[in-house]
Amino acid sequence: MPRYGIAVDTTKCIGCHACRVACQNQNGLEFKEAYNWIKQRDRGKFPAFGSEFVPVQCNHCEKAPCQRVCPTGATYTTSEGVVLVNPKTCVGCKYCMEACPYKVRIVEHHKGIVEKCRFCIELVREGGAPACVTTCPTQVRIFGDLDDPNSEISQFVAQHRAQPLRPDLDTRPKIFYRRS
């Protein structure tokens, strides 16, 4: 079984938000709803300073805190390592939203549930890649199998020593970042 993840090259991100729009399209989200965000961070000091764009979405943690606290067991991990929410059993208690250190879950009020990035599992199972990956004009994201040493993502992570966000929180995220 694959262990899917995404590698993000923040040095390439121009902050155009195409990933967000593609995600909204793919998942039928409304204008204000999103499963991914681009966080902007200022770095350096004058005169050597600049801005960094960091795309953030569900990290599909191997030790997912949201899954541990979910009282109904609606949040589960598939055999591909993708963390999903079962809309039939989620009651919308929002405990997972408090537990997630990355704050990437949102409430879908019209369904009465909490949702988040699903790695576009329906596209991935047909052999494709998530919408945010394929739509990106500068190819910031690389999607693939982290367990396959020859995959593009594994090579990228190894080559650039890409790290997840806040690995010290020990949730074992599966999104790796090359930071500028």
Add this chain to the structure above:
Amino acid sequence: MVESAWGWLIVAYLFLAGAGSGAFIAAVACDLLAPDWSKALARAGSLAAGPLVAVGTVCLVLDLDAGLWEPWRQIYLVNNLSSMITWGVLILALFIPIALLYAAALNEITFVGRIASKYTQYLRGVGSFLAVSTAAYTGVLIAVVNGVPFWNTPLMPLLFMASAMSTGLAVAMIGAAIIDIRTIKTLSNFALGHVIFLAVEAVVLMMFIFMSLTRSTEAAMSASMLISGVLSPYFWVLVVVLGILIPFVLSIVEYYEYGEMPKSLVVGADLLVLLGGMSLRALIIFSGTPPQVV
């Protein structure tokens, strides 16, 4: 300020569950320690406990996004024993009926009360255990959350326990004054309880704030939001001065004056304790700051 996923309904629930379980413990303590002259207090405490926690539970259900939309989904709430909410649902489901039965037994309400009064000692024992569980669990609920470092400390349940005790005693005292205003004199005996609980609460709160200031960047951000940031006026006025200091001083005076203090001040001190307990929970929920991830 980062918007919390939980709002006023959860704050109200945390407060009501604390006050209700505290009132139960106050009632049991009065019932056991001084059954002759604290009857009104034990009756009031037991009468308030079940309904308060039940109203709090209604707040919880209203906060569920599918709570009224597809209520049958609530059956799944007991699926995952590693979730504190599952434990909370079990504790609440047991505590509320037992608190109601205890109230029926102490107040001799209909035939239920007559039957229940035969088993008072069991209701007292099991009920006290569940009351402590309810009060502590509200703290553990938010203490096990990784997403908000400010809450992630074992002091959290301790603080909520201390607050539950003082608010519970306040509820029982107000109730006793409503049931029988003549007992207001004997209420002075319980002012000592307020002095102790408020002192413990103040010490735990102080430790919680001081330790948060050095625990992690995010916890420090939350703590400084309370002591010097946007929420500081509410923290100092509602929690520290009105919720702890003034009732603390009033309770000391009440204890030494023994029944000579004006009724309005006795009940006023209790109302202030309730205001402080509610504000404390609101401020802790709303000052929660997520980890800085980027």
